[in-house]
Amino acid sequence: MELESRVDAFVRRHGIFSMGSRIVVACSGGPDSLALASVLLALRDKWRLSLRIAHFEHGIRGALWKRRRETDDTLSWNERRE
Numbered sequence: 001m002e003l004e005s006r007v008d009a010f011v012r013r014h015g016i017f018s019m020g021s022r023i024v025v026a027c028s029g030g031p032d033s034l035a036l037a038s039v040l041l042a043l044r045d046k047w048r049l050s051l052r053i054a055h056f057e058h059g060i061r062g063a064l065w066k067r068r069r070e071t072d073d074t075l076s077w078n079e080r081r082e
Contacts, residue, residue: 003035004042011043022050029055 010016017023025040027033037053044051 004039007039008043008046011047017047017049020048020050022052024052024054027053027055 023040025033025037027037040049040051043049
């Protein structure tokens with residue numbers, strides 16, 4: 001069973017939303033939130049959803065990414081010295 005069908009069955013079984021619901025999906029840009037957004041887009045017409053995708057760049061990932069790169073660079077430099 002493909003993902004959209006599984007999500008559709010889960011929504012029906014648990015009453016997650018109803019026909020014509022208005023939904024805002026918070027999307028970080030990671031694979032899990034993009035998968036959720038993609039599945040809901042695929043189900044949008046069937047459920048007559050009013051769907052919005054919301055993203056806010058809070059800068060945390062940028063700072064973490066920069067710190068990780070600095071750590072990786074330091075590790076690489078230390079490995080070259082050994």
